[in-house]
Amino acid sequence: MELRQLKYYEAVARLLNFSKAAEELHMAQPPLSRQVQNLEEELGVTLIDRSSRPLKLTNAGQFFYDQSVQVLARIAEIKRATHHLGAEKKRWMGIGFVPSVLYSHIPKAIQRFISDNSNIDISLSELTSMQQTEALKSGRIDVGFGRLLISDESIDSIPLTKDKLIVAASSSSRLAAWNDLSLQQICEQKVILYPSAPRPSFADQVLNQFKARGLELNDIFETNSLQTALGLVAAGMGVTIIPESVRLMQRNDVCYLSIREEGLVSPLVMSIRKNDNSDHLQRFRAYLTLPTSEPSAH
Numbered sequence: 001m002e003l004r005q006l007k008y009y010e011a012v013a014r015l016l017n018f019s020k021a022a023e024e025l026h027m028a029q030p031p032l033s034r035q036v037q038n039l040e041e042e043l044g045v046t047l048i049d050r051s052s053r054p055l056k057l058t059n060a061g062q063f064f065y066d067q068s069v070q071v072l073a074r075i076a077e078i079k080r081a082t083h084h085l086g087a088e089k090k091r092w093m094g095i096g097f098v099p100s101v102l103y104s105h106i107p108k109a110i111q112r113f114i115s116d117n118s119n120i121d122i123s124l125s126e127l128t129s130m131q132q133t134e135a136l137k138s139g140r141i142d143v144g145f146g147r148l149l150i151s152d153e154s155i156d157s158i159p160l161t162k163d164k165l166i167v168a169a170s171s172s173s174r175l176a177a178w179n180d181l182s183l184q185q186i187c188e189q190k191v192i193l194y195p196s197a198p199r200p201s202f203a204d205q206v207l208n209q210f211k212a213r214g215l216e217l218n219d220i221f222e223t224n225s226l227q228t229a230l231g232l233v234a235a236g237m238g239v240t241i242i243p244e245s246v247r248l249m250q251r252n253d254v255c256y257l258s259i260r261e262e263g264l265v266s267p268l269v270m271s272i273r274k275n276d277n278s279d280h281l282q283r284f285r286a287y288l289t290l291p292t293s294e295p296s297a298h
Helices: 005-013 020-027 027-045 057-086 099-103 106-116 129-138 183-187 203-213 226-234 243-250 279-287
Strands: 091-097 121-124 141-147 157-172 190-194 218-222 240-241 254-259 265-273
Touching: 005 020, 005 027, 005 057, 020 027, 091 099, 091 129, 099 226, 099 240, 099 243, 106 121, 106 279, 121 203, 121 279, 129 141, 129 157, 157 226, 157 243, 183 203, 190 203, 190 226, 203 226, 203 279, 226 254, 240 243
Parallel strands: 091 121, 091 141, 190 218, 190 240
Antiparallel strands: 141 265, 157 240, 157 254, 157 265
């Protein structure tokens, strides 16, 4: 499989038209069709249903398209960062994060670090806690912020703070008039959990805390992201459980309720490669403990 084949397929799958894709790629249509056919033969699956008008991707084709988009975006990022670093003699540091981290003190710490360290080029990647582990091992990122303590001999997971767990419900539901819910009352709702993959995830963290108290959620719907979960909640499809810091996300269609019982929490965890003592990482770690009102010091 060649990189150019991914580019060819991405254009065809996005436009669902060989002629338009060929025009965009500045090539003739017959060789483009042959390259896609060669790709299908190598994979041993049909990616595009050519009998459909307009063209339609098969299930395998949709999956391969989604993956191709990610691979091509990553390659473009690598090229951009490499050129940038080479031209300006900057250092590069990759940071991975789960969406709920955006409502903590971490973004301000990153902002201060960027402001005070113009010689370091920062790349941000939204990754689940488990994806951060693989990204750390492969060198795609240097530090990750997630919700799980990762058990891996090559990774150091460092708890920073703990968030109470709360419930998000639709502002138009009967729950909007309540201040809190008991765990038993939560079990009686349809509960939207995220992310559905890869596992273990924040969803398992939530489930385990109910299980530890002898309770089980009866009606579960799993989705891939915090944003999707809140969108479903707003549409009245159920409730979701989130870290309390996410309360800072002001939405007119979502209300936030406390959980009556104590002790349900989610840690905010920083993960780095074990024994990574690089200077820029040590400097960055110092910013995580500085009050937001104080200027950073080198």
